[in-house]
Amino acid sequence: FPTDLESPVKSFLNILNSLMVKCPAQECNEEVSLEKYNHHVSSHKESKEALVHINKGGRPRQHLLSLTRRAQKHRLRELKIQVKEFADKEEGGDVKSVCLTLFLLALRARNEHRQADELEAIMQGRGSGLQPAVCLAIRVNTFLSCSQYHKMYRTVKAITGRQIFQPLHALRNAEKVLLPGYHPFEWQPPLKNVSSRTDVGIIDGLSGLASSVDEYPVDTIAKRFRYDSALVSALMDMEEDILEGMRSQDLDDYLNGPFTVVVKESCDGMGDVSEKHGSGPAVPEKAVRFSFTVMRITIEHGSQNVKVFEEPKPNSELCCKPLCLMLADESDHETLTAILSPLIAEREAMKGSELILEMGGIPRTFKFIFRGTGYDEKLVREVEGLEASGSVYICTLCDATRLEASQNLVFHSITRSQ
Template identity: 30%
Template structure:
């Protein structure tokens, strides 16, 4: 009896399975409600010496799912385990037999055979021969997860050759032998009836599953009709990233589908591992001038002579001190960044599919050893109040953010002595192609913070500029000749970190030595790019040492606008003009000019005497624009307002309040002339004839502005638009476009930064929060994920015309 009670303590109450591990069983008392609802089993009626008191995890899960379906008023689609019957102990107790077989590792039905009865002798039929050949497999599988019924548990009643194991539990060759006759019969049937054997087998399987109420028949039917909704891991990741779905929300959707028996989505852990393959740490490349091939990859591929770098998928922490022995205070900031070379190499690797397609379109063999001339733009920008929620230890961090990014805007190949474009994005100013490099909480006006943030990026750019980078893509090493333009920066950042005085200084240009009062207006049209990085650096060093003991006034004449040692190391020809910030600046310029004309104030400096008139005219102007056009200037972003100012349809409404018709007409003509210039410098592919006459038109507009509105100021961007645009467009080593190298994509990503930081990042640690923002932003701008997501949208099939690419609502038929 003690052996019987011991056996009951190891058996499941429902299926009767022997449970070997304590981790795989639970107490019945915890599931009274489920047992009563599903199996009509009342624990109060259970007897201690007859019924087990535990349940296995498999039965428990099925029981809980069935109970959950019953509570929701639904029918459970799964198969519940059959409840075993337990009785009092007797001489032929199957519980004790099963326990004894378990302890001796011998199944009860493999005992000594009985010698009485001719049926005990093995048969020589082909069927029984097949059963004999599956002896080893059947012996291994029968004592598995279920206990045989009491009839089979008695010793000597049946032999192994008379016990048939499931086809899924035997080796494939045995299963093929056992089903040979059925397969031959179906083959003969298909030949006679001229049916497809695959279709017949699919049909029989579907019908059998449907009769058994097995939900898997839908999957078989979908596989038969080749209509599968299962997504790959890359599809799921692209869908999650492009729709900006958080990991927790994706996991909830995954569990919801799994509970319904639908396995469309891949598990979250698979996506987390897949994300690493899209990071800059997973790329192989080499750079011209390097002694060894740089392998930065989780897989060691290649021969032992190559040098393999350290593997890291995480971004660099900019707060890590590079010189731990140097005791200096660290600036008040937090930031993370990708290494520029690895980020660029990973981007070029993902773009290789589009580059290859462009080569094939141009009639170039992608496998040829050609050097791709690759043009990149990069830059940085600060953000204003970001309204961050800080922890106590980070309460002193500034309420400002700093971001840096880059974008590949063109890839060309030389064919027959001419450059052929093999890759160029449709929208070079888009957020999707502008890839992040730095995400930080820092004040850009703090020189120490700016130095920590920009030093690494500047050194990497100098290392990459005009160098050849070979990126490994499959079996091909694609060579890229790099040309980088540091154009995605505004003038404020350029002056502060380029070693020049502020925008209100006497020297108004970062590209030449024009001055506000002396030459910018009087020598209109005579300027070209004359500044250089080396000149600024040399002048700053001279001013710092002052070897000739010059006075402040004499140093100011020598400095020519230089203030300090430059952090930015790019040449003025590589910066040129940011068209986005030019629009913002010129939009504010023309708005102020219009308000001055409405107020009839002939002065540009708003002093105390004219301030009331100017404010009244500004309020009148804002109300008029709101009533006529529907715009609210105070609530609009500067860039959006500038686009409305330069829209020819709105000119009449903007100038309607100017009383003098002559001055209104003159201002309209100036606006129209500037609008023509803007079309040229904002174009991604400006017409060559328009470029040739650009400066002539620009000088004419400037003279008209000086003649009709002499009191108007002369903004820095207006000077650059008039003097340096044509020079930059005609430079053979230049980008041949001003609008294509603007920082609009980086500016637009500021909104994305706020969204990611609020909803897709950890809030307890600022460094980890920035890491999450940079990680998700990098995935969001991945060319490969964008390409996968774009292909997935075309898989929608119209239910009416059965064509791909649209649904029934947008069906053209």
């Protein structure tokens, strides 16, 4: 019967097994006998990948990306099984993360970093858009109003089909972190006549004032921060600089102080800010800006004060923190006094207290010294309580009177310097 097979004679098998066969594996040109061929092939670690794909006749092998989804699935079936086994064993079954990471590594290996960065952003849930804080910095540095920024945001989204810039509400949320009123703090002892609330942002500069001051109508707009809240925000902005300054002085960055902060106050008119064709309320066409700069921070260490921060550019607008902005003429003594008096009262209250603020995860103590060196000759006497031109004082840098100057023409010390 044809199915009854018999093994060939032994002499034939010996001749057959002694035939030399060339190994088809890549980078292996070894010739082995047919008898040892199976053992030799199995010795290759990547036996399946090492076998040269011989495609005699038929259609040429198509590239993976040109296949249909079903054909791709079929070709990658074994790889998919291996990846799933690895993910189950090592990554808790997260096949997606394993595949994305493999793709990311392949892109980096080929120096395709831009595409890799986009993939990384998608993996972290950020997408390819800019961070809200970055968009806020772009809006501020390019002097775009909210409406101008919104137009740019809509245009870019419509043209590219992607949300690269973030909407205005996201910028406002990012702004809250940077503005006063975000960080909690405490005063010891509590400030006199100042609320203990810390979540105080922008407040009306006219709040608490009557509609007229000494029979003088207050027809102005003023916005300000509470002085202590603004100082806290400025210090938290400088957190990295302060901790780095401590490390550079070989101090442990867990020291809690007390720190002494020297603050320079500035107040000056901003000139004509009128709307040429606006329809707003009838207010003065000049503005006055009250601001401060953190000049120097020292810490008591043993018997000496160690400087951990000093402002390298004290006249730069980048380190000048706004405190109050009012539409008023700097010559308007009554309005200026009415709006600035709460600020001055807050400043005087802070002189006798210590601020407790958590920085770097540790509550730290800060004391403040205020220097009013940013006022010009006109405003210095308003804010510091001195008389204007024609007074008994001769200078805005020292406290010498005309009588003292007439008796001593040489030795005068600058008592009002920073």
